Amino acid sequence: MTELIRLTGISKVLKGQKEPRTILDGVDLTVRAGESVAIVGRSGSGKSTLLSVLGLFDRPDSGTYLLEDRDISRLPERHAAQLRSSHFGFVFQRFFLLKHLTAAQNVAMALINGQGWQPRRERKARVMRALEQVGIEHLARNRPAKMSGGEQQRVAIARALVREPRILLADEPTGALDTETGSIVIDALQEATTRGCALILVTHDRDHAARMGRILDLQAGVLSERTLSPAGGPTMVLPQIGGPAA
Amino acid sequence: MMRLSGKLRSAMIIGGQGIRARKLRTLLSMVSLFLGVLAVVVVQAGAGIAERLQLADLELQVGKDGTKALYLPSVTGAGQAVVDTVNGRTDAVGLLTTSAVIGEPQVRPINEGGSPFDQNWGGSSQICDNTGKCYDPNAGRPQGQAIELRITALTGDVRDFRPYRPRSGQWLDFSTTPMLAPRLVLNEEAAKGFERYHVPAEMRVNGANADMTPQFIGVVKDGDSQPHAYVRLDELTNWMPLSRLTDPNSGYSETQVVMAGSTPVEPVLIAKLKGLGAPDVAVETINSRKEMKEQLNLLRMIFLAMAGLVLVIGAAGVLNVGLATVGERVEEFALRRAVGTPRLVLAGIVLAETLLTGLFTAGAAIGVSVAALKAASILLGPSEPFLQGVEFPWSAGVSGVIAGLVAGVLGGFIPAIRAAGIPIATVMRA
Numbered sequence: 001m002t003e004l005i006r007l008t009g010i011s012k013v014l015k016g017q018k019e020p021r022t023i024l025d026g027v028d029l030t031v032r033a034g035e036s037v038a039i040v041g042r043s044g045s046g047k048s049t050l051l052s053v054l055g056l057f058d059r060p061d062s063g064t065y066l067l068e069d070r071d072i073s074r075l076p077e078r079h080a081a082q083l084r085s086s087h088f089g090f091v092f093q094r095f096f097l098l099k100h101l102t103a104a105q106n107v108a109m110a111l112i113n114g115q116g117w118q119p120r121r122e123r124k125a126r127v128m129r130a131l132e133q134v135g136i137e138h139l140a141r142n143r144p145a146k147m148s149g150g151e152q153q154r155v156a157i158a159r160a161l162v163r164e165p166r167i168l169l170a171d172e173p174t175g176a177l178d179t180e181t182g183s184i185v186i187d188a189l190q191e192a193t194t195r196g197c198a199l200i201l202v203t204h205d206r207d208h209a210a211r212m213g214r215i216l217d218l219q220a221g222v223l224s225e226r227t228l229s230p231a232g233g234p235t236m237v238l239p240q241i242g243g244p245a246a
Numbered sequence: 247m248m249r250l251s252g253k254l255r256s257a258m259i260i261g262g263q264g265i266r267a268r269k270l271r272t273l274l275s276m277v278s279l280f281l282g283v284l285a286v287v288v289v290q291a292g293a294g295i296a297e298r299l300q301l302a303d304l305e306l307q308v309g310k311d312g313t314k315a316l317y318l319p320s321v322t323g324a325g326q327a328v329v330d331t332v333n334g335r336t337d338a339v340g341l342l343t344t345s346a347v348i349g350e351p352q353v354r355p356i357n358e359g360g361s362p363f364d365q366n367w368g369g370s371s372q373i374c375d376n377t378g379k380c381y382d383p384n385a386g387r388p389q390g391q392a393i394e395l396r397i398t399a400l401t402g403d404v405r406d407f408r409p410y411r412p413r414s415g416q417w418l419d420f421s422t423t424p425m426l427a428p429r430l431v432l433n434e435e436a437a438k439g440f441e442r443y444h445v446p447a448e449m450r451v452n453g454a455n456a457d458m459t460p461q462f463i464g465v466v467k468d469g470d471s472q473p474h475a476y477v478r479l480d481e482l483t484n485w486m487p488l489s490r491l492t493d494p495n496s497g498y499s500e501t502q503v504v505m506a507g508s509t510p511v512e513p514v515l516i517a518k519l520k521g522l523g524a525p526d527v528a529v530e531t532i533n534s535r536k537e538m539k540e541q542l543n544l545l546r547m548i549f550l551a552m553a554g555l556v557l558v559i560g561a562a563g564v565l566n567v568g569l570a571t572v573g574e575r576v577e578e579f580a581l582r583r584a585v586g587t588p589r590l591v592l593a594g595i596v597l598a599e600t601l602l603t604g605l606f607t608a609g610a611a612i613g614v615s616v617a618a619l620k621a622a623s624i625l626l627g628p629s630e631p632f633l634q635g636v637e638f639p640w641s642a643g644v645s646g647v648i649a650g651l652v653a654g655v656l657g658g659f660i661p662a663i664r665a666a667g668i669p670i671a672t673v674m675r676a
Contacts, residue, residue: 057584057671058671078588081587081589085586085587086586090584090585109582110585112255112259113585114256114257114586115587115588
């Protein structure tokens, strides 16, 4: 599988407090096309910061970030915005749907972002295709207020998928959903990996993490690979990190 | 057609969505901006209309800029000197004005004193000679069917200096043999009087040897609100000596010479008048259009400054609403950045919203102004002649659009910068 992401020695220190706090400490990570990776860890362990660095929301203080063998560690914001548009799709815990827009318009938001221009017909076709992928094309004209939480999150996933990203970053996408609905959402996310998209999922849910190809544990800014024992038994931490799933 | 760039299109589409989503807020922004834009439109429209009305008539009344005007001093023989000097010339024309009455003899005219027909100046007219002695020329006479007007006898075609606008008929022809029945060209007010009142065709001019039968050959617009008629000097002097027409003691007469900027007539005439004993001969160069324009511009600037102040207050309202809106939309802007929207486009979205608001406001202000002017023209036009047929100057519309856009930029600039600076991590921490 093609290597998409390679992080080497990524560190991030939170400044502006009495004492600087290390959030990410020499993180190494490799993600390949079509791979699904779960990042688990306690609250405050740096999961969201890692996702911010991966999604080009934030820059690392040190280390190297290679995206398709291109060093993007110190990328100017203008180019970072281009890459976010062309390579990444984002799903957040809160759905962040704009309530005054329909489901289709919310999805189209990722296409009307100032990065190139598509004719209305082409845009509409892509939006409908994305909604179909998550199974809610019949809700295209509905506004968020008339949709359930699971449906709203699937609209958010469609928004993330509409530009056919290479990497899907999901930050606690099931955090606001019940177990059954959360499972449907994870299904929709995993579906994307069958089309060659890499999925990086930050989650607290053991069951959802277990459905990913790899599980990475972030503790105090240090990333390590682990396997989860069935039914919540003791965890075995593997020494090797960053490689593809065994 | 130049295609809009993707960034601009995106900003316009999202800006339009934002306006639709916040209709009430947009309306409130428009209300705060409306008075400012309206003030700019009204000032510009008012100044445009005033300028057009004032300047158009000014040229007719006092002459084109650059024309020289000489008012004849009160010395005996001055009139003859003028006629001898300018007769047959095209670079200088003598205008000898006096009073005339057309209609029934020995009656008090309908418009005594030569007043406009829709305005009653009231009382009897008084004529004063240069010794200060005044009298009522119509004392003891009954009211009758007669019209009093000013009559100007011309030595040549004056339209090179005062471009009277033809309304009907023809202008005086100076190339033909003078006729015994003087041919008159009326101004619009005089024509109105003769259309309204049917009076006998008998004309009396103060100092004439006998009454004349005039012929009306045309109507012109001369910018004069009083009834006025123009006649060839040689047709009038068939009936009265030149000395009576230019008699400074008659109380009626006024003689003027208008001439080109550089003509040999000027020094010759001045020398002749000085030879007749005129102590001081003043020649004035007409510059009234320029002066009037400067005055109007000054007034326009003062009013525009006041309108600008109202506009700034309106823009502050838009700014206030814009800042509040950006504060409420932090997550939306962070999310848009997350999906790849550049900072520039985010700023563009906010600016597009305020610019569109400014444009809508300008449209409303222009619409209200056009409607108000139309209504004023229809309702008040009959009693206020300056409102008759007046049209909205579209330069004022352009000013309104510019004012709306400027207010949009002023009101949207800071919120746009704020929006562009919202960190994406906002969505991560939410």
